[in-house]
Amino acid sequence: MRWLLVAALAVLLALPAWLNSYAVTVFIFIFFYAFLGQAWNLVGGYAGQLSAGHAAFVGVGAYASALLSAQAGLTPWIGMLVGGALAAALGTVVGYLGFRFGLRGFYFVLLTVAFAEICRIVALNTDAVGGALGFYITFTGNPRQFQFQDNRAYYYIALGLMVAATGIVAAIERRRFGAYLIAIREDEQACEALGVNTFRYKMLAMVVSSFLTGVGGTFYAFYLFSLQPNSVFGIPLSVEIVIRPIVGGAGTVLGPILGSFILSPLAEASRIYFGQGGWSGAHLIAYGLLLIAVVLFLPQGAYPALRRLWVKAAVR
Amino acid sequence: MAVGLTLIFGVMRVVNFAHGDMMVWGMYLAWLLATRAGVDPYVGFVACAAVLFGLGVLIQRLLVDRIVDAPHEMQILLMLGVALVLENGALVAFGPDPQRVRSPLRAATIWLGPVFVDVARLITFVLAMALTLALYLFLSRTDLGRTMRAAADNAYGALVIGADVRRVYAVAFGIGAACVGAAGALVSPIVPFQPAGGLGLSVASFNIVIIGGMGSLPGAFLGGLLVSVAESLGALFLSPSMKELVSFSLLILILLFRPAGLFGKAAS
Amino acid sequence: MSADGPAAGGGPPLLEVRGIGKRFGGLQAVHDLSFEMTRGEVLGLIGPNGAGKTTVFNLLSGFLAPDDGEVRFDGRSLAGLKPHAVCQLGLVRTFQIVRPFPHLSVLDNVRVGALARRPQMAEARERARAVIEQVGLGAKARQPAAGLTLAERKRLELARALATEPTLLLLDEVMAGLNPTEIEAIVGLIRSINASGISILLIEHNMRAVMTLSGRIVVLSFGEKIVEGPPAAVANHPRVVEAYLGEEYVHAPAR
Numbered sequence: 140m141r142w143l144l145v146a147a148l149a150v151l152l153a154l155p156a157w158l159n160s161y162a163v164t165v166f167i168f169i170f171f172y173a174f175l176g177q178a179w180n181l182v183g184g185y186a187g188q189l190s191a192g193h194a195a196f197v198g199v200g201a202y203a204s205a206l207l208s209a210q211a212g213l214t215p216w217i218g219m220l221v222g223g224a225l226a227a228a229l230g231t232v233v234g235y236l237g238f239r240f241g242l243r244g245f246y247f248v249l250l251t252v253a254f255a256e257i258c259r260i261v262a263l264n265t266d267a268v269g270g271a272l273g274f275y276i277t278f279t280g281n282p283r284q285f286q287f288q289d290n291r292a293y294y295y296i297a298l299g300l301m302v303a304a305t306g307i308v309a310a311i312e313r314r315r316f317g318a319y320l321i322a323i324r325e326d327e328q329a330c331e332a333l334g335v336n337t338f339r340y341k342m343l344a345m346v347v348s349s350f351l352t353g354v355g356g357t358f359y360a361f362y363l364f365s366l367q368p369n370s371v372f373g374i375p376l377s378v379e380i381v382i383r384p385i386v387g388g389a390g391t392v393l394g395p396i397l398g399s400f401i402l403s404p405l406a407e408a409s410r411i412y413f414g415q416g417g418w419s420g421a422h423l424i425a426y427g428l429l430l431i432a433v434v435l436f437l438p439q440g441a442y443p444a445l446r447r448l449w450v451k452a453a454v455r
Numbered sequence: 456m457a458v459g460l461t462l463i464f465g466v467m468r469v470v471n472f473a474h475g476d477m478m479v480w481g482m483y484l485a486w487l488l489a490t491r492a493g494v495d496p497y498v499g500f501v502a503c504a505a506v507l508f509g510l511g512v513l514i515q516r517l518l519v520d521r522i523v524d525a526p527h528e529m530q531i532l533l534m535l536g537v538a539l540v541l542e543n544g545a546l547v548a549f550g551p552d553p554q555r556v557r558s559p560l561r562a563a564t565i566w567l568g569p570v571f572v573d574v575a576r577l578i579t580f581v582l583a584m585a586l587t588l589a590l591y592l593f594l595s596r597t598d599l600g601r602t603m604r605a606a607a608d609n610a611y612g613a614l615v616i617g618a619d620v621r622r623v624y625a626v627a628f629g630i631g632a633a634c635v636g637a638a639g640a641l642v643s644p645i646v647p648f649q650p651a652g653g654l655g656l657s658v659a660s661f662n663i664v665i666i667g668g669m670g671s672l673p674g675a676f677l678g679g680l681l682v683s684v685a686e687s688l689g690a691l692f693l694s695p696s697m698k699e700l701v702s703f704s705l706l707i708l709i710l711l712f713r714p715a716g717l718f719g720k721a722a723s
Numbered sequence: 724m725s726a727d728g729p730a731a732g733g734g735p736p737l738l739e740v741r742g743i744g745k746r747f748g749g750l751q752a753v754h755d756l757s758f759e760m761t762r763g764e765v766l767g768l769i770g771p772n773g774a775g776k777t778t779v780f781n782l783l784s785g786f787l788a789p790d791d792g793e794v795r796f797d798g799r800s801l802a803g804l805k806p807h808a809v810c811q812l813g814l815v816r817t818f819q820i821v822r823p824f825p826h827l828s829v830l831d832n833v834r835v836g837a838l839a840r841r842p843q844m845a846e847a848r849e850r851a852r853a854v855i856e857q858v859g860l861g862a863k864a865r866q867p868a869a870g871l872t873l874a875e876r877k878r879l880e881l882a883r884a885l886a887t888e889p890t891l892l893l894l895d896e897v898m899a900g901l902n903p904t905e906i907e908a909i910v911g912l913i914r915s916i917n918a919s920g921i922s923i924l925l926i927e928h929n930m931r932a933v934m935t936l937s938g939r940i941v942v943l944s945f946g947e948k949i950v951e952g953p954p955a956a957v958a959n960h961p962r963v964v965e966a967y968l969g970e971e972y973v974h975a976p977a978r
Contacts, residue, residue: 189528240711248531249661250710253703260700315838315847322835325824332784332818334810334839334887378539385532424547427539434533435521 151298155291163290169403170297171358176383176395177304178351182344183381184389185308185317187324189244192233192251194376195258196226196349200356201371202268205276208284215285219357226353227346229254234345238338252374259372273367276360285361293362300358301396304351309392311347320344321390352380375423382426386433388440397442402426500582500640504633511632515625538657582641586634635660659699662706735798737762737891737922738814742792743782744946745775752778753946755792760891765913765923767937767954769930771967775946776926777819780893783924784816785809797890810839813890817897819926821880823868829855829879830864836886851886858882858912874905878912885916892916894925898932906932934958942966 155163179193203225204218213221233254237247263271280288287293311317319340322330327337360366370376387398409422437444518533663682685701738760745753753775760766768776781787783794785806794801796814804812824832833854837847855864858878863871868879877897884892894913898906910932917923917936927933933940934954942950942957944966950957957963 187528189531236707236711242710244528245531246665246710249665250707253706253710257700257703260697260703264697313844315842315844318831318835318838318844321827322824325826326822328786328806329818329822329824330835331786331806332810332816333836333883334807334815335835336805336807378535423539423543427536427541427543430532430536430539431518434529434536435518438529 148302152295155294160290163294165403165407167290167293167297167362169399170294170301171355171362172379172383172403173396173399174297174300174304174358175352175355175380176387176399177301177308178348178355179380180384180389180391180395181308181311181320181351182341182348184384184391184394185312185320185324186341186344187320187390188237188341188345189248189381190233190251190348191248191374191377191381192253192255193348193352193380194372194374195233195251195255196230196352197356197359197376197380198255198258198262198366198368198372199226199229200353201360201366202262202274202356203353204285204357205274205360205366206268209274209276214283215357215361216283219285219354222357223350223353226356227350229258230345230349231342233349234342238341238345252377255372255374255377259368262368262372269366271368273365275366276364278364285357293358296358300355305392305396307347307351312392316340316343324390378423378426382430384440386429386441388442391440391442394440394442397445398440401441402429405429500637503640504637507636507639508629508633510636511629512625514632515628583638586637590630590634659702662702665706665709736760737797738783738924739795740783740792741795743779743789743794744791745778745782745787746790751946753782753789756943756946756948757792758941758948758951760922760924762890763917763920763922764938765917765925765936767933767940768924768926768943769928769933769940770943773945774943774966776943777895778946779943780816780895780926783809784814784893810887810889813888814893815884815887815889815891816893817880817884817895819895819899821873821876823871823876823879823883825869826867828865828867829860829871829882832868832879833882833886836883839887847886851882854882854886857885857915859908873900874902874909877901877909881909881912881916885921889921891922891924894923894927896926896928898927898929910936930958 151166154166158166175193175197179190182188183190183193200219200222203222204213204215207213207218207221208215233251236242237250242250262268268274276286278286280286282292311320319330319335322333322335323337323340330337356371359371383398383402384395385398386401387396388394405425406422409425433440514537518537659682682702682705685705736759740756740758743753743756744751756779758766768779770776778787782789783801785801785804785808788803796809796812799812801809801812801814824835827835830848830851833851834844834847837850837854838844841847841850852864855861858881860875860878860882863875868876871879881894881897897913898909901909906929913923913925913936923936925933925936937954939952940950940954940957941948942960942963944962949962949966950960952960
């Protein structure tokens with residue numbers, strides 16, 4: 140299996156040489172959303188704490204690095220760490236409130252949504268960050284400011300982010316941290332009885348997850364150059380983040396990546412095919428149908444199903 | 456609106472994330488009726504309720520029934536999928552721009568004691584209260600209603616006494632959807648609506664239901680009143696666009712300190 | 724017929740329960756309960772349904788906090804400790820209704836327990852393997868826990884708890900739902916666990932098993948201790964009979 144992944148990576152590294160700019164853009168989105176999905180995967184997939192408010196972390200990271208760059212001249216290369224740290228701080232708060240007060244399942248989902256929405260409303264009403272009009276970043280194309288003329292630079296950065304996040308998740312899965320998260324998802328109380336400090340591990344997952352997502356926020360800001368509270372804190376973004384690991388396989392290392400490779404092209408295709416939309420149009424109908432189908436028929440996601448097929452084929 | 460949601464949760468313990476989007480469809484149906492058939496929404500809401508009842512039953516039978524026993528996360532995701540389909544279906548069908556239904560009553564106002572009151576809003580309020588009352592009576596007085604409450608308390612026990620639990624679930628879901636369809640229609644002359652508003656309405660419904668107490672009908676009703684008042688106060692003292700901040704903050708507080716809500720039974 | 728564990732008695736008490744009580748709303752589930760355990764012994768906790776036995780387990784293992792009294796384990800107070808901390812100290816409990824991690828294999832299930840003492844995954848795996856062999860589930864190591872029979876799940880629950888290297892093991896009705904052969908086997912297993920130095924506190928309804936295994940028995944009724952002593956003394960004690968069968972049986976004429 141490993142050689143397959145290495146080969147795939149080699150292909151991805153070489154790909155930009157043959158792709159036109161549009162295709163490169165599609166891949167950038169595949170990688171970027173896979174990255175965000177992978178970050179979510181840690182707390183939502185492995186630990187089983189469904190968060191529908193991860194956009195909050197993207198937004199915090201995005202605004203933080205954008206503001207620091209515009210007003211303090213801080214290079215986003217460092218700004219992304221600051222953004223990540225701030226997102227992690229928010230994650231700590233949300234996690235603490237959720238886990239300390241024993242919120243599970245649906246209630247935890249609501250808590251995360253509430254926080255994301257509060258962030259959105261606050262951003263909408265704070266003129267210092269642009270309010271409803273949004274915050275714009277002037278394009279300089281200066282790499283030191285995390286801006287690049289060439290699309291392909293973004294491609295490699297997004298790819299790097301995705302690989303890094305995947306590496307982190309894979310490393311965690313191999314260790315006690317990962318084993319504990321999976322067990323927590325199965326049965327928290329049984330874990331407690333076996334000496335697992337479930338609060339600590341859930342918090343840890345939340346912090347790492349929100350940090351990574353916050354870092355992603357910087358990429359978002361400096362790739363799109365404009366931040367709109369409704370987009371960057373909004374539920375649609377949270378949906379984009381969540382749906383990839385769910386469809387691809389929550390709680391697996393490759394799930395979010397697979398999910399992104401399925402969903403992003405699907406989104407693009409339906410965007411083209413249906414012409415209108417343009418807003419978040421018809422592709423979301425496809426998302427919805429896919430989500431329904433996955434829940435009903437493939438609750439563990441595409442990757443585990445594929446793996447089973449692979450195993451069956453190998454046995455023959 | 457919230458009453459419908461709490462019914463669905465109370466009976467089936469399924470959280471309906473598509474609630475708001477159903478409401479949006481209710482609104483659009485009312486709009487269709489108004490513009491194509493010239494039916495005033497205050498009359499047409501019955502039709503909206505009926506159509507959404509059907510939709511609710513359909514969704515329940517086809518989809519929700521299969522996952523009643525599944526872990527909560529799966530249910531949430533399923534309804535989220537439904538929400539996405541409904542919301543963007545509306546987008547495709549009706550376009551993204553906000554709409555409003557013109558009702559001849561729209562502009563009329565009357566004096567009610569010391570305050571000016573919009574006739575439209577007044578009628579909406581009265582009808583909403585009447586519907587809630589009707590639902591309450593249905594649940595407490597009729598056989599089907601009682602069966603529903605039994606199923607809510609103990610599905611297995613209800614099976615034992617011969618209740619057709621699946622049918623009850625379907626009806627419950629249908630009624631919940633009908634409530635929201637009616638709500639949509641009643642509200643359509645008052646507020647502009649658009650497909651994208653669906654998820655916001657769902658969240659608002661959840662806000663209300665959590666605050667009032669999941670599974671409690673009076674809780675949902677009072678929760679609705681409470682949240683509206685709180686939001687209005689918020690709009691007054693903070694700023695109009697911040698009013699949701701109030702309800703979200705309230706939601707967080709309730710989640711932390713009294714998740715059963717003000718009147719609710721504890722969640723399973 | 725009664726067994727003592729090795730080196731039963733001697734040394735400071737392993738477990739000291741002093742006057743613990745717990746109330747739920749209007750119901751006093753446990754009232755002023757005190758008893759002790761010495762290292763290496765097997766103590767049976769019996770009583771009719773509703774006597775509060777599982778509540779006692781919850782109080783000992785940190786899942787519930789006592790309203791009154793205190794619990795001392797190995798000289799340390801357990802006040803305010805959460806279940807995972809109690810487990811780290813060496814007091815581990817199993818659940819009456821077994822709770823395997825359904826999607827994980829037997830090995831992975833037990834490994835979670837082993838990780839409590841052996842943070843390195845490889846070591847934990849080794850330890851898990853050993854424990855699985857010990858309880859006789861070796862052949863099923865790779866099977867998902869959801870597919871096991873009830874008897875196997877009970878062993879799994881036991882194995883998981885064992886993997887945490889406990890000093891005191893709390894077994895909650897581990898024989899419930901098993902047939903006589905399976906019970907026989909589990910009794911043997913428990914004996915061997917005790918022989919390896921682990922003290923055991925067991926809740927059980929199966930009287931034969933309890934009498935066989937325990938060095939001493941504590942009898943609970945409506946949350947209070949009514950009798951304490953060696954099995955022979957407890958078995959025919961009138962108050963015990965009364966608690967289980969009702970008053971009229973105590974003085975039932977011999978037939």
